[in-house]
Amino acid sequence: MSEPLRAARPVPESVLAELKTIVGFNGYLEDAADVDPFCKSWRDDFAGAVPLVLRPQTTEEVSGLVKCCARHGIPIVPQGGNTGLTGASQPRADMSEVIISTARMNKVREIDLDNDTLTVESGVVLQQIQSIADDNQRLFPLSLGAEGSCQIGGNLSTNAGGTQVLRYGNTRALILGLEVVLPNGEIWHGLRGLRKDNTGYDMKHLFIGAEGTLGIVTAAVLRLFPKPTASETAWMGLKSPKDAVSLLSHMRSRLGDQVSGFELMQRTIIDFVLEGVPGHEDPMTSQHAWYVLAEVTGQGEPGSLAEPFTNALGEAMELGLVDDAVIASSGAQAARFWKMREDMAEAQKAIGVGIKHDVSVPVSKIAEFIERANAALLERYEGLRTCAFGHVGDGNMHFNPMSPADWSRTETFRTEREPVNRIVHDLVVELGGSISAEHGIGRLRLDENMHYKSDVEVAMMRSVKQALDPQNIMNPGKVIRL
Ligand SMILES: Cc1cc2nc3c(=O)[nH]c(=O)nc-3n(C[C@H](O)[C@H](O)[C@H](O)COP(=O)(O)OP(=O)(O)OC[C@H]3O[C@@H](n4cnc5c(N)ncnc54)[C@H](O)[C@@H]3O)c2cc1C
Numbered sequence: 032m033s034e035p036l037r038a039a040r041p042v043p044e045s046v047l048a049e050l051k052t053i054v055g056f057n058g059y060l061e062d063a064a065d066v067d068p069f070c071k072s073w074r075d076d077f078a079g080a081v082p083l084v085l086r087p088q089t090t091e092e093v094s095g096l097v098k099c100c101a102r103h104g105i106p107i108v109p110q111g112g113n114t115g116l117t118g119a120s121q122p123r124a125d126m127s128e129v130i131i132s133t134a135r136m137n138k139v140r141e142i143d144l145d146n147d148t149l150t151v152e153s154g155v156v157l158q159q160i161q162s163i164a165d166d167n168q169r170l171f172p173l174s175l176g177a178e179g180s181c182q183i184g185g186n187l188s189t190n191a192g193g194t195q196v197l198r199y200g201n202t203r204a205l206i207l208g209l210e211v212v213l214p215n216g217e218i219w220h221g222l223r224g225l226r227k228d229n230t231g232y233d234m235k236h237l238f239i240g241a242e243g244t245l246g247i248v249t250a251a252v253l254r255l256f257p258k259p260t261a262s263e264t265a266w267m268g269l270k271s272p273k274d275a276v277s278l279l280s281h282m283r284s285r286l287g288d289q290v291s292g293f294e295l296m297q298r299t300i301i302d303f304v305l306e307g308v309p310g311h312e313d314p315m316t317s318q319h320a321w322y323v324l325a326e327v328t329g330q331g332e333p334g335s336l337a338e339p340f341t342n343a344l345g346e347a348m349e350l351g352l353v354d355d356a357v358i359a360s361s362g363a364q365a366a367r368f369w370k371m372r373e374d375m376a377e378a379q380k381a382i383g384v385g386i387k388h389d390v391s392v393p394v395s396k397i398a399e400f401i402e403r404a405n406a407a408l409l410e411r412y413e414g415l416r417t418c419a420f421g422h423v424g425d426g427n428m429h430f431n432p433m434s435p436a437d438w439s440r441t442e443t444f445r446t447e448r449e450p451v452n453r454i455v456h457d458l459v460v461e462l463g464g465s466i467s468a469e470h471g472i473g474r475l476r477l478d479e480n481m482h483y484k485s486d487v488e489v490a491m492m493r494s495v496k497q498a499l500d501p502q503n504i505m506n507p508g509k510v511i512r513l
Contacts, residue, residue, distance in 0.1 A: 041126035042082050046103045050085060050129065053095040058135070060084040069110060069130050070122055073177075074380060077118030077474060081108070084130045090210060090218055090249040096131060097247065098216030106504045107131055109243035111185025112156065114177035116376070116387070117473025119189070119242045119509050133184050136249060140222075142167060147255040148207060148224040153184025153248045160253065169255040172199035172291075176373035184248045190240035192469030194372070197424035198291040198328075199256065201469065202239065208252035209235045214245070214500035224252045237495065242471050243506040245499045259291075259328035263340040264365035268319030268355040273398035275323050275423055278352045282325060285343035289336065292326035293424035295397075299433075300375050300420045307381030308374045314367070317355050323423075324372050326365070375420055375429075384444040385418065385433040386451045387475075392464035394426040400462055401428065407454045408432050412447070427468035430455060452479060472510045481512050 051059050060066050061083050071078045087093045100107050106128040110120040122128040133154035141150040144167060151160060157178040164171040173186060175193035185191075187209075192201045199205065208223040221235055238245055269275055275295045282290050298320055304311050315322075327336050340358070347353045359365035379385055392400045405417045414435030421428040432451060434444030456466045460483055472480045481489065492511050496503070503513060 042105050042129060043103070046099065046105060047083055049099050050083060050096055053099060054085055054087050054092055058086050058088065058092065060086065066130075069113060069132060072116075072118055072121050073114050074116060077121040079122035079124045079128075080126050081122045081128055081130050082126050084110075084132055086132050086135045088135045090136075090212065093131065093136070093212045093247055093249055094216045094218050097212050097214065100129065100504055101215050101502060104502055104504065105129060106507050107247075108506055109133070109184075109188070109247045111153065111182035111188070112177065112180040113185075114181045115185065115189060115473060116389075116470045117242075117467075117475040119471055119473030119506070120185070121474070123508070131247060133182060133247070133249070136184075139163065140250060143224060144169070144255075146224050149253045149255055150208075150222060150224070150250060151183055151253065152250045153187075154182050157181050157183060157186055164255050165258060167255075168258045170258045171205070171253060171255055173202055173205060176376055183251055183253070187239050187251060188241060188243050188248060189471040190469070192422060192425065192427060194292045194294060194369075194422065196422060196427075196469075197293055198288055203236065205254050206235060206239060206251055207254055209238055209248055210250040211238050211246040211248050214502065214505045218249075219246070222250055222252050237499075240471070242473060242510050244496060244510050245505060247505075257330060259330065261331045261333050261336045262326060262328040262365070263336045264292075264324070264326045264359040264368055265340070265344060266314040266357045266359075266368050267323045267325065267344070267353045268315055268317060269321045269323060269353055270319070271321060271398065272401045272419075272423070274352045275321060276394060276397055277350075278323060278325075278347050279394070279424055281347050281350065281352065282327075282343055285346070286327050286336075286339060289327045289329045290325065290424070291328045292324065294324040294372050294421065295423035295428070296322045296324065296372065296375070296420040297418060298322070299416055299418045300378065301371070303378040303382045303418070304371055304374050307378040311367075311371055311374065314357055314371065315355060319354055323353075324368055372420075379418070379431060379433075383434060384438075385431040386444065386448050388430040388452070388455050388459075388466075389427070389468050389470040390430055390455065390459045390464055390466060391425065391427045391468035392459060392462045394423070396462040396464070397423055397426060397428065400458060400464070401430070404430060404455050404458050405432075407458070408451065411450070411454070414438075422469075425468070426464070456483065474509060477509065477512060480510070 069084045108122045108130045110132045136152040136154035172195040211219045416433040
């Protein structure tokens with residue numbers, strides 16, 4: 032495929048006028064102060080500039096905007112809650128693109144309790160979806176630190192993971208149907224609430240995880256689950272990731288799929304939260320090298336999981352897998368444990384320069400990965416602060432080495448990104464893992480993606496992109512280099 036067609040010039044005034052007419056006076060932002068926040072990433076590591084942020088309210092408006100952009104060859108950056116961590120929803124800096132924000136596409140279209148489905152527009156905020164499910168005695172299990180601002184369109188476009196993947200799968204597993212505006216402006220009406228549909232290629236899966244490079248998702252049919260009526264949560268201190276993996280196996284042997292959350296955290300990240308985010312206190316008086324936050328949920332009477340959970344924990348202590356444990360005595364205490372886990376991304380932002388990795392390996396290789404990656408990094412960077420935490424039940428670690436404490440904050444550890452990535456990602460690939468487990472590729476991991484994907488896989492991805500978006504106007508420069 033030839034190089035992408037990119038507008039080398041700012042979007043012409045005449046096109047801006049056409050776009051504004053499609054959405055009307057309340058449907059766009061153009062003043063720099065209003066537009067600026069849409070152009071910056073949550074971590075402040077990516078920034079760009081656009082002449083217009085378009086805020087359509089209906090699928091037809093989105094279609095009209097995309098048709099107009101396609102006619103004039105104007106690249107589009109689709110944007111949801113702008114909480115992504117890979118620069119995927121930031122534009123270029125040359126005013127040649129427009130952002131289409133789904134923030135005003137926020138209607139609930141249908142709730143079908145017999146079918147256990149909820150149909151929403153892509154701009155509905157994840158937390159609102161969780162609340163709607165909860166009000167109807169259902170669970171929408173996607174849960175992550177940014178849930179108060181991220182939108183379901185962004186969640187499915189990044190195939191977000193979060194803390195409940197162990198039991199319910201990632202976003203891909205939670206979506207039954209989609210409505211999408213394609214790069215030529217046509218609307219694909221795929222809002223089917225079916226659990227079985229064997230009629231050929233399952234097109235929705237192309238858009239899930241595509242990071243807005245194949246079309247703009249305007250609505251989705253979501254799967255709902257029974258709302259758990261019993262739950263137990265514990266914060267545990269451990270010696271090593273190896274023990275954590277054995278603990279997971281033990282808990283699952285005793286409690287099966289009721290183990291719904293299982294997060295591993297290194298002591299360093301607990302210190303970062305206590306130092307960088309106000310309002311937290313250490314859940315334990317004793318200090319440990321590693322911690323696990325585990326949750327079990329089920330359908331029995333409230334409290335009915337207490338005994339099996341406590342027994343399983345007691346056995347784990349006898350086996351020497353757990354050194355200390357605090358079982359939450361109330362929902363509020365469990366929520367405080369989870370808040371500490373959720374604030375880990377925020378804490379790292381406050382603490383200083385780290386090089387972030389969002390990797391997965393088979394669960395059986397987690398301990399080997401952490402041990403070997405840390406050893407290799409420490410050999411190269413004396414005093415480097417190792418920092419790992421994540422969804423160990425999914426084999427997914429956020430492996431974020433921080434600059435040695437005696438490096439000044441202005442000295443830029445970020446210039447070490449390339450050699451650090453090579454150490455970490457080469458090992459991940461050697462162990463049969465992935466360089467991006469849940470945050471996606473965006474711009475941050477574009478080079479890494481191109482480095483590690485096979486020629487065959489890159490060729491298939493390029494064919495799909497070219498078939499759907501021959502002009503390359505849909506979020507160009509993200510996910511795959513053409
Ligand atoms: C504190 C914090 C914690 C986080 N924790 C997790 C976590 O545990 N697990 C996890 O997976 N992620 C996590 N994230 C990352 C982020 O929240 C997710 O990637 C989320 O799914 C992004 O949703 P969004 O609405 O903010 O999307 P945006 O950031 O706006 O966009 C993300 C991508 O999706 C595209 N996009 C957005 N909407 C649409 C649409 N309607 N149609 C087509 N493309 C679209 C954009 O172009 C971009 O490529 C976290 C982020 C923060 C800040």
